[in-house]
Amino acid sequence: MHIHELNPWRTLIALSIFVIILVIGFLTMPKPQLTFEKSISESVDALEESEAYFYPWQLEDIINDKPDNVVLFDIRDNFIFGQGHIPGAENLSANVLSQKDNIERMKELRDMGVTVVLYGEDELQANGPWMLYRQIGFNNVKLLKGGYSYFKAHKDDLASTKNDEGYKTGLPRYDYAKMAAPKDGAALNIESENKPVQIRRREKTNVAAGGC
């Protein structure tokens, strides 16, 4: 006795429609332009690799020889770039980094084996974009230690920066514990004794603000 239709051709049609929907899903799925190639923990470890950084004294060769296999990208904005930059650097402002043609350009450079050096005003500014590029698989992207400000201060004698500690980061510059130890009031107030007011010409407006 057969009270149910036994021929499965309609089932086949129904399942085929299902498969077609799934195929459409695959085809229309927004394909991410970028994907993370390194997991978080891999990226954490990768921060230690010294080949991921570019050192100020290495700039000397770049400026003099202009090799084809290294490109300098200045990620500051166009206006500041115009006021001064490392010779031979190209401007690639941070806010256009994610534009499609710039990503394409980075991919081309990677495929050609060109080293890309990112720098900003200081090391911090380029740190984020550099980390992102490393995480999405651009292992040719390096970060200029010290940034533009360090370069500017030492541009006449880059070779000697090899032995300089000034651009290094992640180091305590003070003995925190000693410095922050409780002091007695007298010690604190020595420097703040009122000096006679002298009218001087200020060299810079924000000297007093005590930037780091």
Add this chain to the structure above:
Amino acid sequence: MSKDKVISDQPKYINPYLGGVLLGLLIIVTVFITGRGLGASGSIKSAVVTTSSTVAPSATKANSYMGQFISDDHSPMFNWLVFESFGVLLGGLLSGLIFGRVKKFRTDHGPKITSKKRWVIALIGGALFGIGSQFGRGCTSGAALSGSATFALGGVIVMFGIFGTGYVIAYFFRKLWI
């Protein structure tokens, strides 16, 4: 040979696998649109709460179980599952009309029992199912099917509970059906 001919003249049910695929797609669509699966027993619960609160409003509110389904804004019948169950009735009718199965009132029963006995047993079975569905947070369609399809642990427990028990005790009730 002649017997087969008689059967082939009769309206057939669709291929069970076709029904399954369609039902699966329907669950996907339901989850896609509403974010939850199908259900059936919930509408009966709404009906119980509604009649109970119409007959004895204060007693119903005081009941710790039914009380939680009463809200002051609207009747418990104004519920997704009630509308869905109404649709199930319509859909069943539609299918019955199309395939020619809507006939005068009749009863399915095993060859060894009478219609009257079948009614009593159906009533008891329904009552048990009603109690069980409250413990299980849903019936075959709500908990076992939609629950399992969304990988809920509870759905799988209910599914194995129903079918497992069914197979274990089927032997003792064979007179009802075969």
Add this chain to the structure above:
Amino acid sequence: MGPLIPNGIIGEGWDFVIAILIGIAFGFILEAAGFSSSRNLAGVFYGYNFVVLRVFFTALIVAMVGLMYFDYFGWLDLSKIFILPTYVTPMIVGGVIMGLGFILGGYCPGTSFTGIAIGKLDALFFTIGLYVGIFGFSLAFPLFEGFYDSGALGNVTLTDVTGIPASYFALAFTIVALAAFWGTMVIEKRVRKNMKQYKF
């Protein structure tokens, strides 16, 4: 994108219209697949008609697999959908009682509605029974209120409990279901040799 209503893509006002449409489709499929006859349904336990097993498990695996693909395509956010809360012991007890009710009554709530729609009196009695059962449950609820809420695990999925990815469950269910389909085909043939025809 989905689920559409919780994400506000379809307004709340459409909720009940959609409910009726989904219900119609549900009822149509159940009836057309033969779920409006209690003898068809009960057949799964006696080996003469495995329509319940076939429809149920086909639907289950199609839905499971489909939902996973939909999630992957970004069409449906599986983390936003309703997950049935789990209460271990009440659910086991409930499942056992429902199994008993299934054997006796020959229907489950959804299928009994379609049975009523085409004029089955036993389906009507089953539905009345459901009503009586739930009403009785409500009245007696204070007796087992503690039990009703025992073993609560919250809205957990299989993955939450076991740590195994959902896709492995989908694959396992699919393989088991397909094996069951082929197995029951053989069983059904054997059992039916000794059976009398029944009308539907």
Add this chain to the structure above:
Amino acid sequence: MNRNYIFLTILMIILAAGTVFLTMDSEPKQIEPEELLQEIIQPTRYVSTDQVAKMIIQGDPSLMLVDVRSEEEFAKYSLPRSINIPIKNLLSDGNLGYFGVPGTKVVFISDDDIKADQMWVFVKRLGFGSTYVMKGGLNCWMQTIIDPERPSDDAPYKDFETYTFRKGAQMYFTGAGADVPDASKIDVLVRRREKTNIASGGC
């Protein structure tokens, strides 16, 4: 006819097996690279040492300082109420539970700002908001809060305000019972001006 059933069976197994490969790449939740890049180029994540000092002094309960230096360095000196999560331990010991708590602001601190910024990028990649980097790090903290430099006498008034605040903060953090150099100015601090730009002299 049986051939069709075999075909259906195989199709279904392929579909189900396909799901196993889908979920491979969606491990811990993280934001898309484009989104991360958009966040990275925003300078809004930097807070000055003055802002941090002010929040500590005011006892802002929403502030959580996370020191990303090594454990030894943290043991030697740390800011009050700060907790230590070295970058390497970010994913371990349930450290992620510190982030994404509604209503809190997480500020990362390291010797200078590079390590803290790196931590920020990782935490951001994991999708947590309300995270900041203390610009200049502890070196700047020493320079500006612990040992502030007196502005020259003809410096703008604002610099003096900053200096006065820093002097007050110095006493708070070093625990020195110093004479208030200019009592009237300290009053200004006590009044808790919400909108003044104490960050003017920054790192």
